[in-house]
Amino acid sequence: MESISMDQTGRHPVTERTGRDALDCLLSPRSIAIIGVSSNFNKLNGRVMKFLLEKGYTGRIFPVNPKYEEVGGHRCFAAIGEIGEVPELAVISVPAKAVPGQIEAAGRAGVRAAIVFSSGFGEMGEEGRRAEQDVVEIAKRHGMRLCGPNTLGVINAFDGAFATFTQYGMGPTSAGPVGFVTQSGAFGTAIAALARKRGLGLGYFANTGNETDVTFADCLGRIVEDPRITTLAGYIEGITDGPGFVTAARRAMEMGKPLVVTKVGRTASGARAASSHTGALAGEDAVFDGIARQYGVIRARNEEHMLDIVDMSTTTACPDGRGVGIITQSGGAGVLMSDRAEEVGLEVPQLSEETVARLKGILPDFGAAGNPVDVTAQFIADPSMLKESVKAVLDDPNVHVAAVWLQLMDGFVDTLTETFRELKEETEKPFVVSWVAAPEEGLRALRELGICALRGAEPTIDAIAALVGWNEARKAWLADEGDGAESAPLPAPGAGFVPTETTAGMLLEAGVPVARLGLAASADEAVEIAEGIGWPVAVKIESADILHKTEIGGVEIG
Amino acid sequence: MESISMDQTGRHPVTERTGRDALDCLLSPRSIAIIGVSSNFNKLNGRVMKFLLEKGYTGRIFPVNPKYEEVGGHRCFAAIGEIGEVPELAVISVPAKAVPGQIEAAGRAGVRAAIVFSSGFGEMGEEGRRAEQDVVEIAKRHGMRLCGPNTLGVINAFDGAFATFTQYGMGPTSAGPVGFVTQSGAFGTAIAALARKRGLGLGYFANTGNETDVTFADCLGRIVEDPRITTLAGYIEGITDGPGFVTAARRAMEMGKPLVVTKVGRTASGARAASSHTGALAGEDAVFDGIARQYGVIRARNEEHMLDIVDMSTTTACPDGRGVGIITQSGGAGVLMSDRAEEVGLEVPQLSEETVARLKGILPDFGAAGNPVDVTAQFIADPSMLKESVKAVLDDPNVHVAAVWLQLMDGFVDTLTETFRELKEETEKPFVVSWVAAPEEGLRALRELGICALRGAEPTIDAIAALVGWNEARKAWLADEGDGAESAPLPAPGAGFVPTETTAGMLLEAGVPVARLGLAASADEAVEIAEGIGWPVAVKIESADILHKTEIGGVEIG
Structure with a gap:
């Protein structure tokens, strides 16, 4: 007390x-x-x-x-x-x-x-x-x-601290390993409701509103430290505290906690819409993108894409390479997943002779023992066929993760649940289930076993690609850190206005291309700098008191 | 009798x-x-x-x-x-x-x-x-x-003719305006089940299996003629009857029935997977893509994308232009939709002064009267605010279709259903509802009113873009037809083997780039032709008896 x-x-x-x-x-x-x-x-x-x-x-x-x-x-x-x-x-x-x-x-x-x-x-x-x-x-x-x-408002579901009036509070709200910060109340509530529908437990939900003081980055930077949180998710309309965001993202990387964000305003149309909504500027998105790449922030296209990645991240070990083994009961689904894997930079490696021989011993004659593997509908009669095929594929040295495609299977949920339970016990490498038109109880049962089951072939491949990319970014980042290359200390989160020259330096260090710039104290000095850089240039007012430059006519192009 | x-x-x-x-x-x-x-x-x-x-x-x-x-x-x-x-x-x-x-x-x-x-x-x-x-x-x-x-097997749901053992037959199977042909039984069944879940009625379901005789194109070409069918959907692994497919696609265009297909095998990985599965060749996808563009075939990325488009097509008039008016209760959702609209070639036009003035009279002070329009959560207290905003936006001359974004709204389903019912009665231009984390009864109620309600911001914009593109392709095609430019008569569907030279001519006419080719009766003649074209060349055996050339070593590259 x-x-x-x-x-x-x-x-x-x-x-x-x-x-x-x-x-x-x-x-x-x-x-x-x-x-x-x-x-x-x-x-x-x-x-x-x-x-x-x-x-x-x-x-x-x-x-x-x-x-x-x-x-x-x-x-x-x-x-x-x-x-x-x-x-x-x-x-x-x-x-x-x-x-x-x-x-x-x-x-x-x-x-x-x-x-x-x-x-x-x-x-x-x-x-x-x-x-x-x-x-x-x-x-x-x-x-x-x-x-x-x-x-x-804000939720800490571990403590039952619901300092909020979000509609998400109506209904079950189990605490879980996901920390979610959102700049939009309405969209954030919808995302939280979608997470609940998937059985994803949110440990934190924080809506930052007008961000007059506490920012997205402030919340993120605190939540990342909670050991009960393993994955961070964010909905962003415009970052107001860049250095704070970088610090939080870096910390998430350090601690091995994936940070998955949906940030809107990535096109000119979007930026125009965003500028009326949040005052964010078009160019900021490119900057954000560069920071995201540097610190392994996973940028999801939309809410479902984000939740797919979060879903996989909270249940499944991160694949340690790009090789995907695909196991289906439909040749076409295998082709669709292979298409998508190539599009998003994954590999669908040919299996070793040993693996193919092993698969031929498992599959019916009309199955396909390549990658993708087609176990055919025969596996319903003999579920061990599915299990042994996935095991054989995962044992292949070129495969780092398996994607298992299923459809429907009403009436076979218990059998399949048991099959996947055993599979999880008997394998080291990760696998994800892609279950189209799945019975709800099937998805629930797998979730209870801590097995990731997504609802489509492409979403599954996309989630795998996101986490493979994150893992690669993290390895690269850890290697850089190990080199002893010390980065300049970052301003503390919430430090407020940071001069453009400082920000530009940080961005350059993070590998983000930044236009050449200079700070002028007078019109003459500005012309002199412009001659050095080469015309045309943009002139912006630089003041800690004026954050929204365009609103006061503080930006001129020419 | x-x-x-x-x-x-x-x-x-x-x-x-x-x-x-x-x-x-x-x-x-x-x-x-x-x-x-x-x-x-x-x-x-x-x-x-x-x-x-x-x-x-x-x-x-x-x-x-x-x-x-x-x-x-x-x-x-x-x-x-x-x-x-x-x-x-x-x-x-x-x-x-x-x-x-x-x-x-x-x-x-x-x-x-x-x-x-x-x-x-x-x-x-x-x-x-x-x-x-x-x-x-x-x-x-x-x-x-x-x-x-x-x-x-095959289903004609209008007549209750279920000549099939597909799992889709288990459960309700209302007949409706969608004709669906699938080359995959397993994936096709899953897609049919997903369609049922959305309340989409399939009039036909046809799985063509090994296609030894009756092809995808045969089924499509027949189903398109049924006046009860307004939209065609297809799942394709590899077209075996190209001319038949072109004829059916052309007929669909002529009759104004959108044809939406998911075709797998669009990448090298996918083609490799497909070749072990169906014997399809990699290059075929580019050819298919060209034909699709020519005849306004809508190519969906995956099953959900396909069903979104089918969903919109069966309920909503085709937008007569690219201008999308966006109405949300979340600024961020508006930005997300604007982003996506730009990415897929739509426009989010600025509204006329009159429209903005009209919106300002409708919205609360803190709403946004631009495009996207943000009606804020206030509309829950006064649903006419939503209705009148959508009407104002649709009346704008630069807007051709409205996308209305909602989230959750448990407890307000009746009010919203009534609002959209009135809206449909009082407007001419089409609108689509994008309802995230929607209550199931809300989606059902809108479907019963013939209003398209999809589950996310991006899927909604993607469906609109697909039908806008289809409409443009159809207009261009009708204009071409009107020019009296007579195309060469196509071989009848099911005519079987068509010589490569004929096919190439058809493709060139359809605007598909085709490699230069010649038919050689001897090795010497082949060398002569190759010298004319320039090395390297591919040599393929040409015979009506040998359709799968690679299987017998009938293709050599060099």
């Missing part, structure tokens, strides 16, 4: 600092105050209370609303300052205009982290942006980290 | 020919004999009888097996010749070695079409190929068309 004392600044009582910093208070709070709680759990501002009770939150809960004496069996306080101890996290669910007052109160109470659900800020135009800036200033003054505003 | 008579060749009694040809007898038989029927409906050779009874086949059924007096309430005959009338279709479900005798008996009985389920033929190597050739010869002698061997 934390004791209560008065701090030196004469502020309201605070917990004695236990070495837990603000981001820990945000992402694994030991106590939560809900400012603006409703006793009606059907209302959005009743949801946090509802979730905390339902999901078995292990910390202390402090409802705050002068309207109530008690909410959900917990004493309700009129104000955060009256609780008598300092909650680690304050969740603020009041109308926009009441937010500054509540942030001020939380700050005075010594709260280290706050989540502001309220919309009506930066996303509302100039006036909203000013109101938002006020809120940020208040939080800063109190040394409080702020998540939001305009966020669905 | 058909009367029975003796034909002039002194063969067994035949029906008087009613103008129905063999392919009609195969694809919409008025009577079916099941040779080798089992009274155990759990066995594979009991399935046809089971299906015909269950699915309410409208024709006459003749079980044939000397073991039984009666099967499923129908009199069972000892031999096909004893039925006393000629069945239009004979389904042959006996071991391989008994097939020639049964084909002979069916031929003598005057049967016009037979399906041979039995495996153990061409797919089994040299001996099997010889046995297969014998069977084909017998059928030919009797003027009987043969589907198979090694096929799952």
Whole structure:
């Protein structure tokens, strides 16, 4: 238990600092105050209370609303300052205009982290942006980290800490090895729901909203450190804290935890759409792409692609090479998978003579003992045929991972589950099941055994390719590190504005092509630099106070 | 009713020919004999009888097996010749070695079409190929068309004619406007099951097996003529009847019925896999691709992509241009869709001033009135906001189709269904719903209203792009036809072997690049031609008797 004392600044009582910093208070709070709680759990501002009770939150809960004496069996306080101890996290669910007052109160109470659900800020135009800036200033003054505003909040499912009103909270939400950070509330919720449908457990769900203070990178950088998390997933609209992102990605690489992201805005049309939405610039995507390549960040095309990779990553050992052995009950499916494997840079190696001979001893005469292997529908009568074929293929020195294609098989789920259970026990190298039109109970049974089963031939090959690529990037990166080539220290995450020259240097070091640049203090100096670089050039204003350069006309091309 | 008579060749009694040809007898038989029927409906050779009874086949059924007096309430005959009338279709479900005798008996009985389920033929190597050739010869002698061997059979769901043992027959199989032809039984069954899951009704399902006689193109060419079919889908491993395929594709174009195919073997790896599976050659894929482009055949990447396009095609008017209006409740989803639209050649046009003004009157202040439009979560409280936004966007002259992105919405299905129903009534231009993590009942409700709802942002854009491309190809093709430019008459489908020089001429006419070639009658002549073309050249044996040239060493490169 934390004791209560008065701090030196004469502020309201605070917990004695236990070495837990603000981001820990945000992402694994030991106590939560809900400012603006409703006793009606059907209302959005009743949801946090509802979730905390339902999901078995292990910390202390402090409802705050002068309207109530008690909410959900917990004493309700009129104000955060009256609780008598300092909650680690304050969740603020009041109308926009009441937010500054509540942030001020939380700050005075010594709260280290706050989540502001309220919309009506930066996303509302100039006036909203000013109101938002006020809120940020208040939080800063109190040394409080702020998540939001305009966020669905944060979940730590291990502790049942559902500081959120996301629809994802409605229904089962098992904790698992996936840490998911999203810049979009709506899309993020949909992705979380898709993950649940697959039986993927999210350990964390964090929506960063307007990112006035706590960024995508802040959350990622903290979640990566949790030993219960083995895979990181992210939905990104535009990175506001590049150095922080690089640091978190590097840390994920170091710890061997794949980081899979869907980042939108990769084309001109997308960037135009994104710029109206988040103010992100077109060129930023190329920069992001370069960083992703350097640090093995897996860039997924869309939500399903991302979840396929996460699915495989959380269940299956990473293949140690590009050789894919394909085993099907349909010649055509084998061809489709071979096509895709070549397109995404994998190999479908010819099998050794020994392997082919072994397969011929297993398969019926009309099966195909090459790669892809066609076990034909005969395996239904004799499932050991499937198991032994996969084992033979995996034993081939040129094969690093097997993809096993199935279709339908209603009525054979138990047999197949047992076959794959044995296969997993009897093999070292990884395999993935590609099961088209699968019975739901089949997918569930395999998941319970920790076996990855995806729903199509191409998605399976794509997931394998992503993890093979990640593994290669990691090996290259570890080899570089081993060379003792020390990288320049990176700015700390959340360090805020980084001068363009510094960023460009970091990018060049990361192997990202960057246009030549120079910093001019006057128009004459700018012309001089431009002559050196060669026309045409882009002139951008450089100021820590102006992050969105285009909005104030701070960018000129010519 | 058909009367029975003796034909002039002194063969067994035949029906008087009613103008129905063999392919009609195969694809919409008025009577079916099941040779080798089992009274155990759990066995594979009991399935046809089971299906015909269950699915309410409208024709006459003749079980044939000397073991039984009666099967499923129908009199069972000892031999096909004893039925006393000629069945239009004979389904042959006996071991391989008994097939020639049964084909002979069916031929003598005057049967016009037979399906041979039995495996153990061409797919089994040299001996099997010889046995297969014998069977084909017998059928030919009797003027009987043969589907198979090694096929799952054929379904005409309109008539309940399930001449098949495919697992797809187990469960509901509503007839619908989709005609599906597949060269793979296993993969085809999986695709049919996926179609069922989406609520897509298959009018036809035809698996062509070893294609010793009846080809993919034969089936396609017949099914396209059925007025109940509006969309054709195909799964292709290798086209054996190129001219027939071109004719069928051209006919589909003429009739305005999109033809969507998944063809495997598009890479070297895939072609290598395919060559062991079907004997198809690598170069054939480029030729196929050229033909597909010429005749507006939509080439889908994989099974889900194909079904997305089919789904949209059967419900939604074809967009008459590339302009996509995007309406979402998530800025990020709008960016993702814009990205994809650009990648696949669509446009996300800026909206006119009038449209923007109209949208501003509809949306909340924090919505986005550009394209993509972000209606925000507010639309849940006021669904007319969604409806009016889509209408405004569709009224914009630069927009040809709208994509509406949703997520989750459990509990709001009724409201949304009503909103989209009204929207469909009140608009002319097409729209597609992209619904991520959709409640199943929501997708079902929209399907019942004839509204296309797909499960992701990218799949939606991909389906739109495919149909926009098809529409453009069709317009170009119709304009060409209108020019009166008469194409050379094509060989009839099923005409069999076409000399390489003829094929090459057809391909050149279709705009497909073809290597220079010449026909040599001697080695000297070959050298002379090669000098003219320039080395290196490929020498291929040219003979109507040798279709699989590589198998006999009939191809040399150098």
